[in-house]
Amino acid sequence: MSTPEDVIAASPLDPASTRQLAEETPADTGVFGQDTVDRARAIIARYPQSRSALLPMLHLVQSVEGYVSQQGIAFCAGQLDLSLAEVSAVATFYTMYKRRPCGEHLVSVCTNTLCAALGGDAIYAKLREHLGTDGKPLGHEQTSGQPGAPGSITLEHAECLAACDLGPVLQVNYEFYDNQTPDTALELVKSLQAGEKPHPTRGAPLTDFRQAELQLAGFFEGREADLDGPSAAPETVRGAAVAADRGWTAPAMPDNAEFPALPEKK
Structure with a gap:
């Protein structure tokens, strides 16, 4: 788990701002039980670099509390060996990560x-x-x-x-x-x-909402059939259907297609 000293050492922010962030972040991440820890480790194992797991990890913590709390940020930071500032920057950038508890x-x-x-x-x-x-x-x-x-x-x-x-x-x-x-x-x-x-x-x-967040983190747990749901409506594929009915096809790629030369690096 990241300590305030870890955050200050790793953060690109000025020390005063970083210390305030660290002190305002509760260290208690006990709301995330062993099952969440196990899922977090499974997410990390998908990537060659652990920090790449941050996006699905944020969905994971959101599936537990219904939003990304300060405890959730601290949990992600501890699991991924990131600073609180690094995790907060991502959690506040993307709109799918909610900073207030969501409804059902x-x-x-x-x-x-x-x-x-x-x-x-x-x-x-x-x-x-x-x-x-x-x-x-x-x-x-x-x-x-x-x-x-x-x-x-x-x-x-x-x-x-x-x-x-x-x-x-x-x-x-x-x-x-x-x-x-x-x-x-x-x-x-x-x-x-x-x-x-x-x-x-x-x-x-x-x-x-919370089950949907768990799926976005990559865990379906008995709902694997959800992946088979139809994703395209008739309107979406109408152009492809018309092309098939009329025998329209796109030109084939030449066997020896020439691509433009890359600009020379200076």
């Missing part, structure tokens, strides 16, 4: 250009209103209900979810629900709050 379900509404124009903004506004309290709409990455409790929902607006042909779309725990409207999205969220798990438009059967 994470609902991500695409509000990028195409989905927004097709109704994504209206969907997000409808869900904010429904999940808010005392007349105040729910904010980005805020949770309706007790985080982690059955029926609790964390709502976020997301950048492009790479499903423009099916927009507007939203995800629940990173599973797709395509061609949504404000009314169908509201019905979906009400079902989640009632303890139901409507099947996604495509992909694996819906689980909760």
Whole structure:
């Protein structure tokens, strides 16, 4: 486990800032039991350099607490022999790592250009209103209900979810629900709050946020069949189907294709 002295020695930050970070980080990582330690070691074994395991390791700790806590950062630092500053830099850069406890379900509404124009903004506004309290709409990455409790929902607006042909779309725990409207999205969220798990438009059967995080860390534990869920909708492969029906093919690569010469290094 990294000590404050280790953090100060390894950190690129100035000593005063680094010491404050070290002192504010609880040393107790006891929330992560032996099963989590064993999984962490299994993740590390996948890579030639242990520090390369940091991204799945952060998903692992998120599967335990429902977010990346300071204890989670300390756990990753200790397992990977990194400083707290190095782990914190990664955990605060990527939006999939949450710094506040999430609900049972994470609902991500695409509000990028195409989905927004097709109704994504209206969907997000409808869900904010429904999940808010005392007349105040729910904010980005805020949770309706007790985080982690059955029926609790964390709502976020997301950048492009790479499903423009099916927009507007939203995800629940990173599973797709395509061609949504404000009314169908509201019905979906009400079902989640009632303890139901409507099947996604495509992909694996819906689980909760923490189980999805465990899968992102590489552990399926009885849910291996989730990998077989259909990932492509008819709209996605329509161009390929038309090409097959009409006998269209791409030009073959020449046997002796010449590639441009690399620029000379100076």
